[in-house]
Amino acid sequence: MKRYFSDLFVGGKSLVDGLVVTTKALFQPIVTVQYPREEIDITPNFRGHIDLILDPEKNTFRCIACGMCERSCPSECIQVKGKKVEGKKKKTLALFKLDFTKCSLCGTCVEICPTQALEFSNEYNLAAFSKEAFHYDILKRLEERII
Amino acid sequence: MEIISTLPPELIRMVFAAIIIISFIFLNAIMMGYLERKIAGHVQRRPGPMEVGFHGILQLVVDGVKLVAKELLIPINVDRTFFRLAPILSFTPVILPLLVIPFSEKLQARDLNLGLLFIVSMTSINVMALLVGGWGSNNKYSMFGAMRAVAQSIAYEIPILLSMLAIILMTNTFSLKEIVGAQQKIWFVLLQPIAFIIYIISGVAETNRAPFDLPEAESELTAGFHTEYSGMGFSLFFLGEYTNMFTVASVATVLFLGGWHGPTLPYGEYLGIVWFFLKVYFLLFFMIMIRWTYPRVRFDQLLNFAWKYLVPFSLANILITAVVVKL
Amino acid sequence: MTFYQYIAEGLFFAFVLLVIAGSFITIRARILMHTVMGLAVALLGVAGIYFYLGSMFLTLMQILIYVGAVCIVLIFGIMVGSTPTEIAEKTIKGRKNIFLAVSAAAAAFFLLMISILKTEWVPAAAQVRDFSAERLGESFLYQYCLAFELISVILLIAIVGAIILARGGQENKGEPSS
Amino acid sequence: MIFISDNLYTYLILAVFLLIAGIYGLIQHKTFIGMLVSTELILNGAGINFMAFNRFLAPDPATGQVITLFIMGIAAAEAAIVVSFIIAVFRKYHSIDPDDLIELQG
Numbered sequence: 001m002k003r004y005f006s007d008l009f010v011g012g013k014s015l016v017d018g019l020v021v022t023t024k025a026l027f028q029p030i031v032t033v034q035y036p037r038e039e040i041d042i043t044p045n046f047r048g049h050i051d052l053i054l055d056p057e058k059n060t061f062r063c064i065a066c067g068m069c070e071r072s073c074p075s076e077c078i079q080v081k082g083k084k085v086e087g088k089k090k091k092t093l094a095l096f097k098l099d100f101t102k103c104s105l106c107g108t109c110v111e112i113c114p115t116q117a118l119e120f121s122n123e124y125n126l127a128a129f130s131k132e133a134f135h136y137d138i139l140k141r142l143e144e145r146i147i
Numbered sequence: 148m149e150i151i152s153t154l155p156p157e158l159i160r161m162v163f164a165a166i167i168i169i170s171f172i173f174l175n176a177i178m179m180g181y182l183e184r185k186i187a188g189h190v191q192r193r194p195g196p197m198e199v200g201f202h203g204i205l206q207l208v209v210d211g212v213k214l215v216a217k218e219l220l221i222p223i224n225v226d227r228t229f230f231r232l233a234p235i236l237s238f239t240p241v242i243l244p245l246l247v248i249p250f251s252e253k254l255q256a257r258d259l260n261l262g263l264l265f266i267v268s269m270t271s272i273n274v275m276a277l278l279v280g281g282w283g284s285n286n287k288y289s290m291f292g293a294m295r296a297v298a299q300s301i302a303y304e305i306p307i308l309l310s311m312l313a314i315i316l317m318t319n320t321f322s323l324k325e326i327v328g329a330q331q332k333i334w335f336v337l338l339q340p341i342a343f344i345i346y347i348i349s350g351v352a353e354t355n356r357a358p359f360d361l362p363e364a365e366s367e368l369t370a371g372f373h374t375e376y377s378g379m380g381f382s383l384f385f386l387g388e389y390t391n392m393f394t395v396a397s398v399a400t401v402l403f404l405g406g407w408h409g410p411t412l413p414y415g416e417y418l419g420i421v422w423f424f425l426k427v428y429f430l431l432f433f434m435i436m437i438r439w440t441y442p443r444v445r446f447d448q449l450l451n452f453a454w455k456y457l458v459p460f461s462l463a464n465i466l467i468t469a470v471v472v473k474l
Numbered sequence: 475m476t477f478y479q480y481i482a483e484g485l486f487f488a489f490v491l492l493v494i495a496g497s498f499i500t501i502r503a504r505i506l507m508h509t510v511m512g513l514a515v516a517l518l519g520v521a522g523i524y525f526y527l528g529s530m531f532l533t534l535m536q537i538l539i540y541v542g543a544v545c546i547v548l549i550f551g552i553m554v555g556s557t558p559t560e561i562a563e564k565t566i567k568g569r570k571n572i573f574l575a576v577s578a579a580a581a582a583f584f585l586l587m588i589s590i591l592k593t594e595w596v597p598a599a600a601q602v603r604d605f606s607a608e609r610l611g612e613s614f615l616y617q618y619c620l621a622f623e624l625i626s627v628i629l630l631i632a633i634v635g636a637i638i639l640a641r642g643g644q645e646n647k648g649e650p651s652s
Numbered sequence: 653m654i655f656i657s658d659n660l661y662t663y664l665i666l667a668v669f670l671l672i673a674g675i676y677g678l679i680q681h682k683t684f685i686g687m688l689v690s691t692e693l694i695l696n697g698a699g700i701n702f703m704a705f706n707r708f709l710a711p712d713p714a715t716g717q718v719i720t721l722f723i724m725g726i727a728a729a730e731a732a733i734v735v736s737f738i739i740a741v742f743r744k745y746h747s748i749d750p751d752d753l754i755e756l757q758g
């Protein structure tokens with residue numbers, strides 16, 4: 001008999017507690033974002049596809065077209081080519097392509113780069129209708145930033 | 148216009164009232180659907196529908212158009228008569244109680260002497276719809292939903308009747324108008340708090356909503372009795388559920404919350420409907436909050452609760468009421 | 475004859491039609507579930523007939539008790555007591571029984587019709603035309619107190635008996651058969 | 653013009669119809685539930701009969717209503733008993749056909 005009433009009391013109290021929780025939540029601001037209309041700032045730790053770093057001093061890339069990233073890539077999705085330019089000793093970068101459909105975001109290329117020329121981009125709005133749209137020309141992306 | 152003048156005025160009044168009530172029911176379903184989604188969203192700290200119109204206010208209109216345009220699929224091997232009958236059966240008996248509910252002192256389609264009994268008997272048919280739909284679908288989930296609906300109806304009907312009986316003992320009448328009239332000075336919720344709580348709990352069970360949504364438990368029975376329904380059939384069930392909610396809330400308002408009584412307004416005998424609707428929608432808001440707060444009860448928990456707590460408490464309540472009234 | 479009375483008469487025929495159609499479905503349906511739904515239709519019709527006989531209270535009680543309770547208990551019995559294939563099986567007996575059934579029904583019909591038409595029905599000299607629920611309740615509690623108590627005793631016995639009957643089969647399973 | 657809805661014979665004939673429908677169904681149905689349903693029809697015929705006499709002949713209209721309510725109570729009790737009986741029988745014999753219950757036939 002004591003259990004009967006204590007059940008009723010405890011149960012009733014827990015029901016009221018639950019209603020208090022939801023009523024509080026009802027008047028708190030919403031935490032979700034209406035995604036395509038508004039976007040939130042992505043965390044700097046986000047690892048998107050790789051990108052060339054823009055060197056603020058020289059206003060160009062630091063890449064020396066050594067090809068280490070191309071060789072170290074486990075999925076062989078990076079394609080680097082350099083060319084000789086008149087008046088300079090070393091090769092300069094002529095082509096840097098990434099096949100993002102194969103990339104597994106392992107980050108080996110970023111770690112292995114001798115000149116720290118690579119970074120992860122913050123791009124997360126990645127959607128397209130064809131596979132070819134994910135074959136990025138990374139050098140072109142950098143050149144767009146230089147201007 | 149020759150014909151209309153020969154018609155009896157009472158009949159014209161009834162037809163008008165019926166038209167207004169039926170159109171109101173559709174409006175109510177749209178509003179309730181919107182409210183339900185918005186409240187559900189905000190309880191979970193998300194905005195709810197936002198795309199169609201200002202803050203998604205036209206969402207239910209779009210949904211309604213979609214449902215009407217959809218094909219009513221009749222699966223093979225179902226009982227065709229039952230399958231078509233069930234949505235209509237779920238919709239009709241929940242409209243009829245609105246004909247006797249006094250929205251305001253003079254806004255009432257028909258005042259029956261036995262109004263409360265009329266409402267009770269009409270809502271008792273409602274279970275039939277779930278049974279017919281669930282059995283006619285020839286689907287084991289629907290069948291389970293139908294059987295749960297029956298057992299649940301046995302659990303809630305007795306407490307709901309007993310809690311109404313306490314009010315009838317106090318007012319000596321079944322007429323809803325007179326019951327509201329008796330609450331001129333004090334609302335019955337203050338005199339009969341236990342009956343009110345019992346009525347609300349059983350009323351939520353009667354509308355088959357969470358936490359008592361056993362017949363349509365979507366995580367256990369896909370959609371219970373209306374698993375097989377699509378398009379118009381589904382939307383009639385949907386409409387029936389919201390109308391049932393409205394009926395339960397307005398009966399609670401009439402019995403316990405003083406109906407149209409409130410601070411005096413000009414044209415009080417008509418504008419009392421404002422207070423009535425405020426109370427009804429407060430109760431509906433409360434029912435929606437309940438739905439998005441509590442998890443579904445298990446079946447034996449429901450039966451235990453109804454038979455061990457609701458029935459004894461309502462019986463004791465009636466006993467005390469009878470003694471106090473006769474003192 | 476006013477417009478109202480035409481409508482009333484039309485509705486009366488509608489209710490009679492409900493009774494007749496419902497009982498036809500009840501006795502001729504091949505599926506047990508249809509039988510019970512036919513019963514529900516017929517009972518709704520009977521409720522309407524009670525309204526024409528002057529008692530709103532009985533109309534509502536008929537819907538509440540018969541349609542809302544008895545029919546649903548019957549359907550529950552069907553769903554619990556038999557598997558779906560058995561529900562769908564033919565529930566009507568064969569040709570041999572049709573003859574018996576028709577003759578029994580016809581005999582009852584003619585006997586009763588003769589007695590109905592031959593008897594001269596005499597109304598009581600003074601009739602009280604008070605069908606209100608108040609008067610019914612008063613006569614229930616004063617004049618027919620015994621009937622009222624009997625109903626409650628019968629219902630109590632029925633509840634206890636139903637529980638014992640329905641539980642009986644389960645308890646026997648555990649015990650060793652003697 | 654005489655009203656059909658205001659005539660004792662209409663109701664008596666309707667009651668007779670329900671009675672014969674019930675008798676027919678009682679013989680014709682193969683299952684317990686079908687027979688129970690037919691019994692309900694007969695009981696309703698009796699109810700209409702009582703109410704008709706009550707309306708047209710009886711001095712006090714409460715009498716017929718009391719008896720009809722009594723019939724309803726009995727019908728409800730009967731349905732509850734018979735359904736639990738059917739459940740018990742079904743558990744033992746796995747059939748609701750009365751012809752299968754031949755244990756007492758020897």
